[in-house]
Amino acid sequence: MSENASTFKAKSTIKSADLDHRFKVNFNIGKYNNAVPLGKLQFRDTDLARERAKNVKWRAIETLDQQLEDFESNFTRRGGKVIWAEDAEQALASILEICKAKNCKSVVKSKSMVTEEIHLNKFLGEHNIESVETDLGEYIQQLDGEPPYHIVTPAMHKSKEDVAKLFYEKLHTPPNLTPQQLTLVAREKLRAKYPVAEIGVTGANFIIADTGSIAVTENEGNARLSAAFPKTHIVIVGIEKVIPSLSDLSLFWPLLATYGTGQKVTVYNSIFSGPRQAGETDGPTEMYVILLDNGRTNILDNPVTRESLYCIRCGACLNACPVYKNIGGHAYGSTYSGPIGSVITPQLSGLKEWKHLSNASSLCGNCTEVCAVKINLHELLLENRYEAAESGLASTGEKLAWKLWKTASLSRKMMNTGNKKIKNWMVNKAFSGWTAHRSGLDFAAKTFNQQWKEKTGSGASD
Numbered sequence: 001m002s003e004n005a006s007t008f009k010a011k012s013t014i015k016s017a018d019l020d021h022r023f024k025v026n027f028n029i030g031k032y033n034n035a036v037p038l039g040k041l042q043f044r045d046t047d048l049a050r051e052r053a054k055n056v057k058w059r060a061i062e063t064l065d066q067q068l069e070d071f072e073s074n075f076t077r078r079g080g081k082v083i084w085a086e087d088a089e090q091a092l093a094s095i096l097e098i099c100k101a102k103n104c105k106s107v108v109k110s111k112s113m114v115t116e117e118i119h120l121n122k123f124l125g126e127h128n129i130e131s132v133e134t135d136l137g138e139y140i141q142q143l144d145g146e147p148p149y150h151i152v153t154p155a156m157h158k159s160k161e162d163v164a165k166l167f168y169e170k171l172h173t174p175p176n177l178t179p180q181q182l183t184l185v186a187r188e189k190l191r192a193k194y195p196v197a198e199i200g201v202t203g204a205n206f207i208i209a210d211t212g213s214i215a216v217t218e219n220e221g222n223a224r225l226s227a228a229f230p231k232t233h234i235v236i237v238g239i240e241k242v243i244p245s246l247s248d249l250s251l252f253w254p255l256l257a258t259y260g261t262g263q264k265v266t267v268y269n270s271i272f273s274g275p276r277q278a279g280e281t282d283g284p285t286e287m288y289v290i291l292l293d294n295g296r297t298n299i300l301d302n303p304v305t306r307e308s309l310y311c312i313r314c315g316a317c318l319n320a321c322p323v324y325k326n327i328g329g330h331a332y333g334s335t336y337s338g339p340i341g342s343v344i345t346p347q348l349s350g351l352k353e354w355k356h357l358s359n360a361s362s363l364c365g366n367c368t369e370v371c372a373v374k375i376n377l378h379e380l381l382l383e384n385r386y387e388a389a390e391s392g393l394a395s396t397g398e399k400l401a402w403k404l405w406k407t408a409s410l411s412r413k414m415m416n417t418g419n420k421k422i423k424n425w426m427v428n429k430a431f432s433g434w435t436a437h438r439s440g441l442d443f444a445a446k447t448f449n450q451q452w453k454e455k456t457g458s459g460a461s462d
């Protein structure tokens, strides 16, 4: 078993027995579940909207090279700069180069999973550059020294009391502040950061090819401030975020809002198309977009799992997943958690180290059911399992167990041998890894042949 798999198993075992955690997560997901049906009312045909979105993403991904080149030429025409990064190291090196050129001491950044993927905050810290998370949830997580718990709501696992305690310990505020008071404390702290930061970093929800723009969706206005105050704006975005046209936003913005939080449309939706132009009074004087591959072209190369690149990171599949709701976002040990994380992490970072995530699923299909862009998530989990088995990555014990199972299942003679008690003991012993956390397998008291004979009066063949 890989180290990641052992850690995953240990963390999941602890978390799934933590009733306090389960209560908090279910409470927050409960609020989400109440909001989503209201958001969906804005669509005349929700299913058709999802189908259309899937088709748009299909077209974008099938023509990814052309779409990205179109974006680059349209964006650079207005003075923006595009950097192509094959991996995290290249992205970080480019960011550091820009920081050095700007003599940067502090960065303000908005929530971005890609910056988590490349561990940007840690990297900047190692180079004595302060990187401040300005999204409230991310700010809370940064104060607590934890990565985001959820791709949309980073501090979903914390109650308001937990946050009040954290602020008391880290910021020395009174211990029992209300959510409103806590927000005002965070606002006061963060507002002071924008005017002094040399660089603002954001992610992007969409890369728009035909206008050469990026679109950023948020509820707090912090991404706008991060992009507008500092003289330099750096956008880091995965290459799969492309959509062909500005007009596609009329479909994707409401879908993202409804499936992300149950809103009809998110509070702030910004489109950035380059640095400040002549005659404009505000905005950054320089704007960079770093297009990050970091394993995405490996997924593109796989005709089956390619579909996972359609993801718009709405988080709906996490909220619907019985595994995620019990083990929580941190047990996965990867940047992307939940069903989509279990599909893409093994593809992005290697099946050998991460295939266990694809096994941690009941295959109930709830994720596929709720996906905003209709990705067949549970089938992709099966595909990862298939690819892992085909690549010979199963352990010797697992291979042997399945071989025995197959041999016995295909032989009526073996199935008819021994009584229920002996068979239960043998099988549950052989599959003890399986039965450690599940009820044991229980054979019927009578074999199929015996039952058939009793029913029909004739014997079934071996």
Ligand code: SF4
Residues within 6 Å of the ligand: 259, 310, 311, 312, 313, 314, 315, 316, 317, 318, 340, 370, 371, 372, 373, 374, 375, 377
């Ligand atoms: S896979 Fe689908 S449901 Fe999950 S985050 Fe992506 S778009 Fe949302």
